[in-house]
Amino acid sequence: MPMYGDLGNKLVIHAKRTQGLAHLPPYQTELVRAVTREVRDLNRDVESLLEPFQGSFDPTQDHATACTLLVNHLSMRRNKRCLLAYHRTRTDKLEEMVWNGVDVADLAGPQAGGGRGNGPGGAADGGSSSGSNLSPQEEDYVRQYSDLLAAYKGQWTDIDLTGSLEPPRDLFIDVRVLKDAGEIQTEYGAINLTKNSQFYVRQGDVERLIQQGYLQKLG
């Protein structure tokens, strides 16, 4: 017979697994619903147990009931923690993707064809496969978080906050083009980035493209 908390434990295992993955596995809608249901059932039990006492329950008089109440109570709280942990792990992951410049539309739109092929704006690893893995609430969350991040970044226009966190060594770097990225404008004129070609460019100009997986830094 399944015990209280078994389901919550499953969620935690899912969360743990998510931490080590490059992409976001599907949202466990059923599991979340089941754990929530368990909490509601437990709460109903508590209420029906307490009902005959009319608010004058004395734990020292009735040890058995007191013990049941305590276990129910703890199970509810534990389930809540499991749910919080599960959702937080996933939002952390989503935030990381937003920071890395994964296209929100790609992440959130399960019906969009762009999610599968690597079309224009096709997101880097993870983005393409996690298309329909979000719950509707998570899609909302990602959208809102991107807005929030954009607002925060807007305060620091001269510093690209999502830029590389590696200290810059050289102004110019060698890059190889992994995917066709079209033409980009630099101070030194336009460069046409075609697959397998190699360029010596200013790092600041191509930072985004490296992050999105179009270019690879050499050396």
Add this chain to the structure above:
Amino acid sequence: MDIDDILQEVDPTVYRIPQEKRDLQELTRAWIAERSAPELLPWPPNDLFERINAAIKRQIERVEELTGDMDPKSNFALIVIQTELERYKYLVRSYLRARLAKIDRHTLHYLSSDALRARMSDIELAYATRHQALLHNHYLSSFLSSFPPNLQNLNDAVGGISMIETPDLDTAVIIRLLKDSFVEGRGVDSDGALQMKEGDIVILRWADAKPLVEAGKAELV
């Protein structure tokens, strides 16, 4: 910037350093400290970041002016300026991101009291508040709203354990003494105390190092 610069900066006899250079030194110190301290440090006072932003803007304009010039001499200068600019920007970016990471990790904690809120800049505070609201909303719409009302809070402290996580203030940090001072540290088995000299480097718990750092007697490295 190297150690000599840092040491020189705290030397009270040197007052003739130009403002720009002092700002850069201050930023570098704040950056180093922020990256090693386990908790969020106060936002630098005296409009440091307004000046830094203005300086970056000036340099960007300068670069744009020089770009049109094809003279090889100014071209070389341009590369030097651009490299410096990139590094400056990196410092600011890394500093802001380090702070943001801490704020994201313990949002409720930093929002919980006025003293902690005061450590954040206005923009950071707005960000933290909004982020927390988003998260809470997300929890609510995902599962919390179908919970019994007494279980819907995110800040319960039942059984003596608060739901709000706080940074671990006992993490080890490495500090360099800027003035001769008496250093006390708590250990696992026994506590230690030592009279130390300027320039000495010591590793101890942040909770023990904090008063020294705040009093300007030591800096994080």
